[in-house]
Amino acid sequence: MDFLEGFLMGPVWSDTEYETRRHTGFYWFIGWLFLTFFAYSVVYPERLPTWLEMPRYVPLVGFFLVALITPLICRYYYRMNIFVKLLILILLIAKYALGFVALFQFWRERINVDLSTAPADILEYINKTIAASTEYFSGLGDGPGMLVGIVAGGLLIVVVFAGGLLLATITPAIFLAVMKVIQRGIDELASQTVLRHLD
Secondary structure, eight states, X not given: OHHHHHHHHOTTTOOSSGGGSOOHHHHHHHHHHHHHHHHHHHHOGGGSXXXXXXXXXXXXXXXXXXHHXXXXXXXXXXXXXXXXXXXXXXXXXXXXXXXXXXXXXXXXXXXXXXXXXXXXXXXXXXXXXXXXXXXXXXXXXXXXXXXXXXXXXXXHHHHHHHHHHHHHHHHHHHHHHHHHHHHHHHHHHHHHTTTXXXX
């Protein structure tokens, strides 16, 4: 419960020690979870829930609307009974879920993979990379040039695929961090202005 309160409410409103500890593993988990769901949507687009096809502005508007009322509900969170607290935490989870829906829609419109041709496309990329690398090192001689070219091309392919996987994993984590920074700014502003003199 402390982790959820600290993560969802932020340091302005929570009484937990969430901010004093590192939670890198949790951000990695969010990145892998989002990437897995995105990959699933590419492989099985027909199985996606229809509500994910909502207009792109809806999740963005929803996120900012909940973000704007978050300071008010978090300010009085610890005065509520457990049932109301759970409802508040669910609403805060929904806020970040809306943000990720917006991120999903953004990339889903830009990344289209034809699974029927994907193996051939990957194989063609590998062949072209190896051929270009071998040609680059051809000055070393036929045998050594081919050997070095194959090794260098293979390493380049591994780096490209590993880098792409890493980027695809950290992008959702960075997006989550950005959402939390936005919420932190709203919380700080609200606590110093409109909510400053409230009981």
